[in-house]
Amino acid sequence: MSDCRIQLTINGQQTSVEAPPMKRLLDVLREDLDLTGTKEGCGEGECGSCSVRMNGELVNSCMVPILQAHGAHIETVESLAIDAELHPLQKAFLECGGAQCGICTPGMLMAATHLIAHNPNPSLEQIREGLAGNLCRCTGFIKIFDSVITAAAMEGSRTHAR
Amino acid sequence: MNQFNYLHPASTDQAVSSASSDGSKFIAGGTTLVDLMKLYVENPSTLVDVNDLPLAQVESLPNGGLRVGAMVRNSDLAFHPTVKEKYAVLSEALLSGASPQLRNMATTGGNLLQRTRCPYFRDVTAGPCNKRNPGTGCSAIDGFNRTMAILGTSDHCIATHPSDMDVAMTALEALIFIEGPKGKRSVPINDFYKLPGDTPHIENVLEPGELITHVEIPPAISTKQHYLKLRDRASYEFALASAAVVARVEGGHIHSVRIAMGGVGTRPWRAHEAEAVLTGKPATPAHFQAAAEAALRGAKPHTENAFKVELAKRCVIRALKVATA
Ligand SMILES: Cc1cc2nc3c(=O)[nH]c(=O)nc-3n(C[C@H](O)[C@H](O)[C@H](O)COP(=O)(O)OP(=O)(O)OC[C@H]3O[C@@H](n4cnc5c(N)ncnc54)[C@H](O)[C@@H]3O)c2cc1C
Ligand code: SF4
Ligand code: FES
Ligand code: FES
Numbered sequence: 001m002s003d004c005r006i007q008l009t010i011n012g013q014q015t016s017v018e019a020p021p022m023k024r025l026l027d028v029l030r031e032d033l034d035l036t037g038t039k040e041g042c043g044e045g046e047c048g049s050c051s052v053r054m055n056g057e058l059v060n061s062c063m064v065p066i067l068q069a070h071g072a073h074i075e076t077v078e079s080l081a082i083d084a085e086l087h088p089l090q091k092a093f094l095e096c097g098g099a100q101c102g103i104c105t106p107g108m109l110m111a112a113t114h115l116i117a118h119n120p121n122p123s124l125e126q127i128r129e130g131l132a133g134n135l136c137r138c139t140g141f142i143k144i145f146d147s148v149i150t151a152a153a154m155e156g157s158r159t160h161a162r
Numbered sequence: 163m164n165q166f167n168y169l170h171p172a173s174t175d176q177a178v179s180s181a182s183s184d185g186s187k188f189i190a191g192g193t194t195l196v197d198l199m200k201l202y203v204e205n206p207s208t209l210v211d212v213n214d215l216p217l218a219q220v221e222s223l224p225n226g227g228l229r230v231g232a233m234v235r236n237s238d239l240a241f242h243p244t245v246k247e248k249y250a251v252l253s254e255a256l257l258s259g260a261s262p263q264l265r266n267m268a269t270t271g272g273n274l275l276q277r278t279r280c281p282y283f284r285d286v287t288a289g290p291c292n293k294r295n296p297g298t299g300c301s302a303i304d305g306f307n308r309t310m311a312i313l314g315t316s317d318h319c320i321a322t323h324p325s326d327m328d329v330a331m332t333a334l335e336a337l338i339f340i341e342g343p344k345g346k347r348s349v350p351i352n353d354f355y356k357l358p359g360d361t362p363h364i365e366n367v368l369e370p371g372e373l374i375t376h377v378e379i380p381p382a383i384s385t386k387q388h389y390l391k392l393r394d395r396a397s398y399e400f401a402l403a404s405a406a407v408v409a410r411v412e413g414g415h416i417h418s419v420r421i422a423m424g425g426v427g428t429r430p431w432r433a434h435e436a437e438a439v440l441t442g443k444p445a446t447p448a449h450f451q452a453a454a455e456a457a458l459r460g461a462k463p464h465t466e467n468a469f470k471v472e473l474a475k476r477c478v479i480r481a482l483k484v485a486t487a
Pocket of ligand 4: 103
């Protein structure tokens with residue numbers, strides 16, 4: 001099947017791309033739209049580093065063929081900072097040492113954003129559950145959980161948005 | 163990736179007629195199919211996208227049961243109020259599977275048809291696999307088989323059925339509704355999956371072009387339920403052994419019970435023998451032990467997975483204990 005034209009809204013901006021229908025949303029973001037914040041870890045749905053929000057749901061962008069994203073609203077890690085002002089979650093990850101090599105970080109940030117959007121004051125158990133689809137090989141997770149707890153306590157962790 | 167046609171029907175009739183050609187496949191959440199297409203294990207010539215079909219509803223039935231559309235996402239089903247209240251075993255099983263991201267995409271129909279995680283099946287360069295390439299042999303029998311099945315295996319395939327949801331559905335005796343070129347039919351989940359025998363590439367009773375439209379779960383009134391999953395790490399891993407229990411306990415006695423096991427069978431494994439041992443008996447550890455022994459009596463371990471026999475027994479015992487407490 002030849003390329004198809006896909007319209008989608010990315011971080012609030014309407015855009016359209018021409019791509020092979022089975023090209024992964026992950027690759028369209030990185031290669032066609034220059035949004036390289038979203039990372040590939042495993043490419044098989046195992047690690048969550050490619051997590052984005054699609055129509056308000058957290059999904060693995062490595063498992064979404066672009067043809068299934070037609071008409072969708074996508075939010076990537078690039079939506080978090082407003083100009084130079086980092087999102088409270090990003091600040092907390094910096095402060096608490098929640099990021100080391102950084103490969104898992106964009107996915108962690110999206111999963112944490114998704115969690116806090118639904119549950120502004122998550123318990124440790126709820127944070128573990130909310131980040132259960134995101135693996136980190138560096139931090140040992142504790143500092144990531146600390147980051148989310150710290151961010152949840154910060155002003156604007158929920159309302160910070162473009 | 164190979165070339166393929168892509169169709170996007172709006173009705174089930176259209177979907178069925180679109181999928182009648184050889185080499186066509188339905189695509190729902192894509193979490194099994196896209197993965198296997200990228201690995202060249204699945205090479206469909208036509209993809210029929212079922213995401214626009216009106217099959218995403220969960221509805222209560224007049225008999226007290228529940229009708230679940232094939233396109234209902236695993237996360238929506240797990241958090242549905244009726245499922246949480248009346249079918250806890252199903253909610254627990256769903257939430258023990260995969261990750262939040264994957265459950266948001268995975269569907270009820272797709273979960274019923276997910277393929278095995280056998281590493282030889284998933285790697286086209288890994289050598290023979292009767293499921294991937296019928297008649298070539300099975301690399302797992304004398305190879306890496308720690309995660310493979312111990313029940314329902316054959317000399318041709320020992321691959322584990324990986325699902326959690328289907329184990330709970332088996333204990334709940336769900337009915338699978340199918341629409342195909344020859345009309346509609348329904349199949350009890352216990353008759354849906356086939357044993358590998360000498361045709362491990364045929365995994366269920368679906369015929370080409372047949373679409374799962376929905377599942378009906380009978381009422382499970384006054385039952386106690388539990389799903390227990392044991393695995394290599396605490397989250398986000400397939401079961402080494404799991405057990406779903408749906409029991410009616412009256413005055414400390416087990417009036418009736420249904421038990422299904424995951425992670426140990428070549429299909430979701432209904433443990434009729436264990437149920438027979440327990441029916442009418444007091445809910446005591448000795449009877450749970452006897453039931454677990456009965457459930458695993460036919461187990462055939464391989465070089466690396468003998469530990470699963472004991473693990474599965476303990477899993478059944480603990481699930482019974484929690485469910486009947
Ligand atoms: C990393 C990872 C970890 C996982 N961990 C677990 C786990 O711990 N426990 C667990 O249970 N599962 C697990 N899964 C599997 C996951 O639950 C399944 O991939 C998912 O349920 C499949 O649903 P889907 O809608 O994405 O199916 P798809 O990939 O869209 O389809 C799967 C198959 O079903 C067919 N199909 C889909 N819908 C229909 C229909 N309505 N009628 C007829 N045929 C249809 C397709 O043609 C295809 O052959 C995991 C998956 C991944 C990638
Ligand atoms: S166990 Fe089954 S799926 Fe795995 S290699 Fe053998 S035949 Fe293939
Ligand atoms: S890259 Fe998508 S889950 Fe790992
Ligand atoms: S910071 Fe390196 S994988 Fe998480």
